[in-house]
Amino acid sequence: xxxxxxxxxxxxxxxxxxxxxxxxxxxxxxxxxxxxxxxxxxxxxxxxxxxxxxxxxxxxxxxxxxxxxxxxxxxxxxxxxxxxxxxxxxxxxxxxxxxxxxxxxxxxxxxxxxxxxxxxxxxxxxxxxxxxxxxxxxxxxxxxxxxxxxxxxxxxxxxxxxxxxxxxxxxxxxxxxxxxxxxxxxxxxxxxxxxxxxxxxxxxxxxxxxxxxxxxxxxxxxxxxxxxxxxxxxxxxxxxxxxxxxxxxxxxxxxxxxxxxxxxxxxxxxxxxxxxxxxxxxxxxxxxxxxxxxxxxxxxxxxxxxxxxxxxxxxxxxxxxxxxxxxxxxxxxxxxxxxxxxxxxxxxxxxxxxxxxxxxxxxxxxxxxxxxxxxxxxxxxxxxxxxxxxxxxxxxxxxxxxxxxxxxxxxxx
Numbered sequence: 196x197x198x199x200x201x202x203x204x205x206x207x208x209x210x211x212x213x214x215x216x217x218x219x220x221x222x223x224x225x226x227x228x229x230x231x232x233x234x235x236x237x238x239x240x241x242x243x244x245x246x247x248x249x250x251x252x253x254x255x256x257x258x259x260x261x262x263x264x265x266x267x268x269x270x271x272x273x274x275x276x277x278x279x280x281x282x283x284x285x286x287x288x289x290x291x292x293x294x295x296x297x298x299x300x301x302x303x304x305x306x307x308x309x310x311x312x313x314x315x316x317x318x319x320x321x322x323x324x325x326x327x328x329x330x331x332x333x334x335x336x337x338x339x340x341x342x343x344x345x346x347x348x349x350x351x352x353x354x355x356x357x358x359x360x361x362x363x364x365x366x367x368x369x370x371x372x373x374x375x376x377x378x379x380x381x382x383x384x385x386x387x388x389x390x391x392x393x394x395x396x397x398x399x400x401x402x403x404x405x406x407x408x409x410x411x412x413x414x415x416x417x418x419x420x421x422x423x424x425x426x427x428x429x430x431x432x433x434x435x436x437x438x439x440x441x442x443x444x445x446x447x448x449x450x451x452x453x454x455x456x457x458x459x460x461x462x463x464x465x466x467x468x469x470x471x472x473x474x475x476x477x478x479x480x481x482x483x484x485x486x487x488x489x490x491x492x493x494x495x496x497x498x499x500x501x502x503x504x505x506x507x508x509x510x511x512x513x514x515x516x517x518x519x520x521x522x523x524x525x526x527x528x529x530x531x532x533x534x535x536x537x538x539x540x541x542x543x544x545x546x547x548x549x550x551x552x553x554x555x556x557x558x559x560x561x562x563x564x565x566x567x568x569x570x571x572x573x574x575x576x577x578x579x580x581x582x583x584x585x586x587x588x589x590x591x592x593x594x595x596x597x598x599x600x601x602x603x604x605x606x607x608x
Contacts, residue, residue: 446475
């Protein structure tokens with residue numbers, strides 16, 4: 196592999212997308228850094244990709260944040276052809292929102308929970324088809340659980356009251372999924388700089404956790420039915436199970452394209468939709484198991500309830516475990532599963548083999564949401580070497596692997 200041996204002046208002259216700044220621009224940049232709390236020797240750049248009216252002949256590049264500790268010997272760099280703005284204008288949103296914050300506070304003054312709920316409700320009204328379908332399904336479940344609760348209270352049937360509370364808790368989780376759909380459409384701001392897309396991942400994880408709890412509760416109920424005499428059991432829940440099955444079948448039909456166990460998530464919306472489909476599918480399997488158990492008991496089959504509830508518990512557990520592992524890995528910032536660890540190790544070795552690089556450390560890569568990989572690493576460059584070819588080489592390596600957001604810190608030793 197050839198080593199990048201171009202001098203500093205030649206590499207910058209050959210590349211039309213870089214230009215030197217004058218000393219006045221550097222001084223204004225340093226005063227701007229001091230205003231936001233950065234030292235005068237900091238070379239921290241915040242590159243924001245914007246739409247450019249000029250067409251670039253080079254292939255598109257992902258933005259890089261470059262941090263260096265040597266601002267005296269190396270001028271700041273800025274891009275003009277690719278439409279990447281200079282650091283002095285990299286924070287327009289923070290300046291425009293300065294009046295929204297209290298003195299010394301970190302939260303917007305005009306922010307209120309009521310305004311957020313109203314904005315989410317407006318988004319739901321003007322939302323896409325899955326949002327409207329989920330709203331219809333939640334309304335049907337709320338109406339049915341309310342009727343079931345009142346019937347159970349007036350007739351003294353504890354089983355109906357328990358099932359009504361189960362449906363109410365499930366409706367709450369589906370409502371949170373609807374809220375995540377609406378809130379994730381909001382753009383990034385000064386508080387949530389990465390946006391609200393991870394709400395959909397959190398919603399999917401919550402649904403998966405609830406389904407695991409339901410699987411465990413069904414296993415406990417099957418054990419209790421095995422210990423207790425089945426002849427004492429009441430079978431009036433058959434009407435409730437049939438009605439609940441019909442409502443859930445409608446929900447499964449709404450999200451039928453996500454009715455799979457192992458699904459490739461390309462967007463955070465896919466993960467949320469999949470969790471909703473698994474939620475209503477698990478409820479449908481539970482209702483079908485209760486119906487089958489009641490029918491077998493009428494035929495005189497012994498331990499029919501134990502068999503059906505145990506089978507439903509195992510089925511729900513197997514359905515939800517892949518989703519639970521995937522969402523948990525994203526929230527714990529696990530290494531991206533779509534990038535092999537061997538490929539990351541190969542890039543690490545290729546960077547360490549460069550003549551200008553003395554050490555590579557703190558290489559971290561994770562998925563912000565499905566389809567958006569973030570990475571950061573620290574590179575120690577030998578003193579007197581030009582770091583620009585190294586940065587472009589490193590950027591090209593990880594860009595080919597699918598890393599969309601890369602931050603590189605360079606130190607000179």
